[in-house]
Amino acid sequence: MCTAATYTGKDHYFGRNLDLELSYNESVTVTPRKFPLKFRQVHDMNEHFAIIGMATVVDDYPLYYDATNEKGLSMAGLNFPGNADYKEPAEDVDNVASFELIPWILGQCETVADVRKLLAKINITNVEFSEQFPPSPLHWMISDKNESITVEQTKAGLNVYDNPVGIMTNNPEFPFQMFTLNNYRRVSPKPVASTFADGLELDEYTRGMGSMGLPGDLSSNSRFVKATFTKLNAPKMADENTSVSQFFHILGSVEQQKGCCDVGNGKFEFTIYSSCCNVDRGIYYYRTYDNSQITAVDMHKEDLDSAALKSYKLIEEQQIFAQN
Numbered sequence: 001m002c003t004a005a006t007y008t009g010k011d012h013y014f015g016r017n018l019d020l021e022l023s024y025n026e027s028v029t030v031t032p033r034k035f036p037l038k039f040r041q042v043h044d045m046n047e048h049f050a051i052i053g054m055a056t057v058v059d060d061y062p063l064y065y066d067a068t069n070e071k072g073l074s075m076a077g078l079n080f081p082g083n084a085d086y087k088e089p090a091e092d093v094d095n096v097a098s099f100e101l102i103p104w105i106l107g108q109c110e111t112v113a114d115v116r117k118l119l120a121k122i123n124i125t126n127v128e129f130s131e132q133f134p135p136s137p138l139h140w141m142i143s144d145k146n147e148s149i150t151v152e153q154t155k156a157g158l159n160v161y162d163n164p165v166g167i168m169t170n171n172p173e174f175p176f177q178m179f180t181l182n183n184y185r186r187v188s189p190k191p192v193a194s195t196f197a198d199g200l201e202l203d204e205y206t207r208g209m210g211s212m213g214l215p216g217d218l219s220s221n222s223r224f225v226k227a228t229f230t231k232l233n234a235p236k237m238a239d240e241n242t243s244v245s246q247f248f249h250i251l252g253s254v255e256q257q258k259g260c261c262d263v264g265n266g267k268f269e270f271t272i273y274s275s276c277c278n279v280d281r282g283i284y285y286y287r288t289y290d291n292s293q294i295t296a297v298d299m300h301k302e303d304l305d306s307a308a309l310k311s312y313k314l315i316e317e318q319q320i321f322a323q324n
């Protein structure tokens, strides 16, 4: 399972937790403006916006999981098993394979409004990248500095939902996730009154009782509720470092520790990495399960007019600073 989030602090931030039991050899990858982006059915792009994000690079093609372009538009693909439905290529539409959706959109759009126009004629196809990389069942959160949408192609067709909370997880479909927030309408970051019954005054014996009832388990809907509560109540930090910290704490509220989600064969789903992109400055920060230090890759330190991908292998070893 995974969780994606947006946050406004000093600047605007977008990121996600990638939760899985194995890694696909991902790296922080910059796609510069003149890297030729080839597509199976729609037109190729020889020039496009520069992109930074997490990707598996196969045969010199960036298979992005989450990314941001130089205009600050961001996008993350999260698992949507059983619900994602990719179609055969069709007539009179833009046939974009699921693995092409991130570069297709981030290569040419500046805002969510631009994305909505493109989505109106997109058919997300079941074309595979290769035999080793068949289509993954995904849905996407797409965000600019002002708004987010959730994009889900199911048997019913392509659905584009406004995402007013800027959080996305996995199954089931997005309208259900939003609806369940109603169940938590009494949850509060503030102390709450004793309302149990007239005539019985109950004691507020600890801080934090306002958030009693908030789910703490790892299921998709519970992570949606917990991350939404944490994000929407997060204070707006005044500088870059405290904003980035706050962002990682929002994702940390739903991180998966090894041991808690047993997927069989002695394997556990865990938070492989958490990312936080400053979308105004094109800086991609990440942490990995073992490396709690925050590492940054700045797209503007690369030659964005080049034609070659640039990848940074994740630093995954713990970095402990010995203070004495």
Ligand SMILES: C[C@H](CCC(=O)NCCS(=O)(=O)O)[C@H]1CC[C@H]2[C@@H]3CC[C@@H]4C[C@H](O)CC[C@]4(C)[C@H]3C[C@H](O)[C@]12C
Binding pocket: 001, 002, 018, 019, 020, 024, 056, 063, 064, 065, 077, 078, 079, 080, 081, 098, 099, 129, 133, 134, 135, 136, 137, 170, 269
């Ligand atoms: C598995 C991940 C979702 C995390 C998650 O939710 N895990 C719960 C698993 S479970 O639901 O509990 O079983 C998703 C998110 C993005 C995906 C990549 C997107 C690019 C590329 C697309 C190609 O077509 C296939 C290979 C490819 C590298 C993809 C591999 C994998 O699919 C990635 C990492």
